[in-house]
Amino acid sequence: MSDYTLATVAQVAEFDTVIDVRSPAEFAEDHVPGAINCPVLDNDERIRVGTLYKQVSPFAARKLGAVLVARNIARHLEERFSEQPKSWRPLIYCWRGGQRSAAFTHILREIGWPARRLEGGYKSWRQHVLTGIDALAARLSFRVVAGPTGSGKSRLLAALAAQGAQVLPLETLAAHKGSVLGDLPDAVQPTQKMFETRLHSALAAFDPARSVYVEAESRRIGALRLPESLNAAMRAAPCLTIDASLPARVDFLLRDYAYLCAADTLREPLQRLKEWQGRERVERWQRLAADGDFPTLVSELLAEHYDPQYARSQQRNFVSFAQAPHWPVEDLSPGSLQQLAGRILAAALQAA
Numbered sequence: 001m002s003d004y005t006l007a008t009v010a011q012v013a014e015f016d017t018v019i020d021v022r023s024p025a026e027f028a029e030d031h032v033p034g035a036i037n038c039p040v041l042d043n044d045e046r047i048r049v050g051t052l053y054k055q056v057s058p059f060a061a062r063k064l065g066a067v068l069v070a071r072n073i074a075r076h077l078e079e080r081f082s083e084q085p086k087s088w089r090p091l092i093y094c095w096r097g098g099q100r101s102a103a104f105t106h107i108l109r110e111i112g113w114p115a116r117r118l119e120g121g122y123k124s125w126r127q128h129v130l131t132g133i134d135a136l137a138a139r140l141s142f143r144v145v146a147g148p149t150g151s152g153k154s155r156l157l158a159a160l161a162a163q164g165a166q167v168l169p170l171e172t173l174a175a176h177k178g179s180v181l182g183d184l185p186d187a188v189q190p191t192q193k194m195f196e197t198r199l200h201s202a203l204a205a206f207d208p209a210r211s212v213y214v215e216a217e218s219r220r221i222g223a224l225r226l227p228e229s230l231n232a233a234m235r236a237a238p239c240l241t242i243d244a245s246l247p248a249r250v251d252f253l254l255r256d257y258a259y260l261c262a263a264d265t266l267r268e269p270l271q272r273l274k275e276w277q278g279r280e281r282v283e284r285w286q287r288l289a290a291d292g293d294f295p296t297l298v299s300e301l302l303a304e305h306y307d308p309q310y311a312r313s314q315q316r317n318f319v320s321f322a323q324a325p326h327w328p329v330e331d332l333s334p335g336s337l338q339q340l341a342g343r344i345l346a347a348a349l350q351a352a
Helices: 009-014 024-029 043-055 058-081 099-111 121-139 153-162 170-174 192-204 228-235 246-256 263-271 279-290 294-317 334-351
Strands: 017-020 090-093 116-118 141-146 166-168 211-215 239-243 326-328
Touching (some): 009 121, 043 058, 058 099, 090 099, 090 121, 099 116, 121 192, 141 153, 170 192, 170 211, 246 294, 279 294
Parallel strands (some): 017 090, 090 116, 141 211, 141 239, 166 211
């Protein structure tokens, strides 16, 4: 006999509020998009109950857990849900759709709200994300925007999106610029699970009948990994290449990475390049940073590190890179990139 209080992942969008009753630490790692966190056990309480379960007995753990869960649910009801109308439809989930979400759902239903519990809990959502990414990556038609470091690829993607194109902004989703110097100021990368949830949400919003523009990324964006299915789909997709001069790229990077243009800020990131460039060259670059000669530093970084790596990786990783059409651009100002986006979209429309 089916449990009418359960709901499936496919029904998540039908509810007014999605409530994640896991601990704040679990919620921070990843959660259903749009969910709010109303933990029935906070981080410390969860540890206390788990320790009691292992060291004393399951019965002792359940007694303590019941007290804490009841207390926390009462607080959430009073502070967050007391004004909700009788028609309010909440969906509750925990890790596996077990006792934590069952307790919360039971109390809400006893009050009179038509609350339901996510079958399988977060684990079912996680499986939905992973299988969904694989299916969507195979179904969508990607166009990969290539170009050496400093070509304004991410800014071109933003210009394409502003003109109505479908764009997958991987670096925005990953909170990282994709290079060894790509850490963003005052921004922490999401967890791998959260990154994949963001990817799934973005992919699911696209129209499969239209192209999706995406930057030519490596398998890793900072500490995060692209799902293999998406990585394979990108590498098999047609490319287009931005052609910008070295001076234009240097000017662009000096603007785009202005927050890095300080000797103290660059010291540790430049140290990471010793593995590829050796001690003497890295020490020269650190002296240029100390002297404030950032135009020379950026020029040398491009010519001696990034450009050679780019040439090797693109030929190796992207099947159609050698046949990619080249799009020259005189400068990488916002206006110039908007014009380039318009030319690219007009050519794509003409070819369709």
